[in-house]
Amino acid sequence: MPPKYACCALVSGGKDGVLAAMTVDARDDAEVVCFANLCPLDATTEELDSHCFQTVAHACVDALGECAGKPLFRRRIRGRSKRLALEYGSGEDGDEVEDLRALLRAVTRAAPEVNSVCSGAILSDYQRLRVEAVCADLGLTSLAPLWRVPQREVLRRVRDEGVDARLVKVAAMGLNPATHLGASIVDASEELCRIEDEYGSYCAGEGGEFETLVVDCPMFVRGRLALTKTRAVKTSDDAFAPSGHLLVDAFEVVLKDNADSIEPGRVMWVEDECESVDARAASDASPSTSDGAFSALDDERVGVEGVECVLRPTLTASSILMCVSVSAEGAASHEACADAIFRYARARVVERLGAAAAALAWPRVAMTHVYLDDMSQFARVNAVYSKHMPAVAPSARACVATRFHDDVKVQIDCVFVLDARAERKSLHVQSLSSWAPACIGPYGQCVRASGLAYVAGQIGMEPTTLDLVPGVDAQLERATRSAAAVADVVGAPLGARALAVTLYTNAAHDDAHARSDIDAHPSRVMLRALRRECARGDRLFSWSPLVTQLVVADLPKNAVGEIVPTLLVDDGPSGERGYVDDDDSLVGESRAGEPLPDDHGVRSRSVLRASRFARCVVSAPRSDRPIDVIIAAASRHVAARLREAHLRLDDDDDIALAVRLYHASSAREDAVALRRALASRLRLDLNAPALDVVAVPVLACGIDDDLDAAFVLDAHACRPERARD
Secondary structure: OOOOEEEEEEOOOOHHHHHHHHHHHOOOOEEEEEEEEEEEOOOOOOOOOOOOOOOOOHHHOHHHHHHHOOOEEEEEEOOEOOOOOOOOOOOOOOEHHHHHHHHHHHHHHHOOOOOEEEOOOOOOHHHHHHHHHHHHHHOOEEEOOOOOOOHHHHHHHHHHOOOEEEEEEEEOOOOOHHHHOOOEHHHHHHHHHHHHHHHOOOOOOOOOOEEEEEEEOOOOOOEEEEEEEEEEEEEEOOOOOOEEEEEEEEEEEEEOOOHHHOOOOOEEEOOOOOOOHHHHHHHHOOOOOOHHHEEEOOOOEEEEOOEEEEEEEEEEEOOOEEEEEEEEEEOOOHHHHHHHHHHHHHHHHHHHHOHHHHHHHHHHEEEEEEEEOOHHHHHHHHHHHHHHOOOOOOOEEEEEEOOOOOOEEEEEEEEEEOOOOOOEEEEOOOOEOOOOOOOOOOOEOEEEEOOEEEEOOEOOEEOOOOEEOOOHHHHHHHHHHHHHHHHHHOOOOHHHHEEEEEEEEEHHHHOOOOHHHHHHOHHHHHHHHHHHHHHHOOOOOOOOOEEEEEEEOEOHHHOOEEEEEEEEOOOOOOOOOOOOOOOOOHHHHEEEOOOOOOEOOEEEEEEEEOOOEEEEEEEEEOOOOOHHHHHHHHHHHHHHHHHHOOOOOOOOOOOEEEEEEEEOOOOHHHHHHHHHHHHHHHHHHHOOOOOOOEEEEOOEEEEOOOOOEEEEEEEEEEOOHHHOO
């Protein structure tokens, strides 16, 4: 049976690329079938001014294929580091990354079984994003087995896994070309760790402190590399950090005992011209939908592929935040419904903001929720999603299946951060690694904007394989650890900085746990995992995160549960731009809301920072009381929480307010009436005539450890920076 991943390993000759290739090759479901390398156009040039590729000792790379018995594809770099922005996008003519694209395209033509690429990326987003962009364009899976592996762990693995790597370049304080060039990295590891402690450098060289050449390792089954003639070349006499590289004048491959039974890897040079970005875009462009396929009939009805589709839109906006939600029902396919939703949503955003501002708004979506009536339709809807949502710096996303009323097939909600002055950062890792599950497509692990970090929904997948971890407890613990790993990278540890967390439970697994054994229920298991993370995460705040519990019909891969956190970053919403909290502002000024008197069984929790922001969750009980009484009580709770935070909409028209309603109504008429009544009451109590409510049907809901609420409100309000007291 062929391996799941037939992999081309990107190598420069250094330890990271070789160790990554070894890691992939050791997997049961993967095999490294060839190597690929980029080198200087001028063979006499030892080191290029490249932001992405190591070229020192490139003359020795030919020997890698001979040592490992695997074919080696090489290409001379024509381009340069031209596009220096973090995101690479669709590419740029004349950039060195286009040489990588030409190289890997040639690999797939010569070895069509290759379906994946592995690289030695550890901390460099710049490098990883470029490899991922090329892989996505060529339909290859990016594998980055060392991504986010701690530096000292890399050194330990080099030692324990028998990688003999020599220092061939040094450029850091504490390293000297005269004494360190040619040294074994294993022999130097203790000194490298000391230098890291003393100077704050990276002991595994991830900051450019040094580069290496692997001369032997277990993957070199046919021979090892012997450097027979070398000389040190000093490139800087800096008194604090002299730099230099090792010039290899002569080397040879020393054959191992079984070399005769292994064919040497053939070296194949790729001299194809780089395809221009414009030509590639033209060839890849999909035909646009004709105007006749989509026609507005009235405010909520559209014709899609000749089939009427009913769209129910919700749009709430301020100058800094906008929430758009559209659901689609009818006889049209799921793909047609999703396409209609996006096109209709775009039209509404243009109507609200104007064409120019709307074009700038879509790349600023921070969080997207996709709700389906049938999770088996996910791939089809995702294909439509990929056509409409930005592929570069995408939004975070959560996807669940729920039980809609009538013929609703799809609902899509987008949260836009409109303040162009607020920095927006998207974490989008598409490479398979041991860090956290890859997001392969136009959605990222997290978006950080305006004082919040929106983390994508995490299920209990093993990151290296994207397979679900077996066992309820283990799977939910894995989901929490993945969310924590993402939070760590964006600088807002889950346990320390979680503001609000939504926990989804799959009803298929919910049914397997009788309510008599409620502690074994997946919702409780997830909640305990979250609380453990908070307990060991050096919680900064005196208050605990707000938790919303939802039971839905299905989750991706039929997972048991999904965790969707929202984190506080920097100085929080409406805080100082670029401010790093020093425990005297966000931590000192944010607090839990005061307990409110009993109001017909309605209860709530909130977190606030006076005059800045408030987040609250309100739980309404199942009750024999008239529903309008419960609705009025829930609305009073939201109003009280905003007043407590000094965020009165009647005093400031530009306060951003978003309200989500999760309800367990069994009949469509009840659900529609509930949403309308709640929206109407909130508009009255908050003096917010333009407010609308995003409604999501679920099977059960509650807050904290409760799952017996009739409905839950999740409200977030914040003031723009310029209006801050």
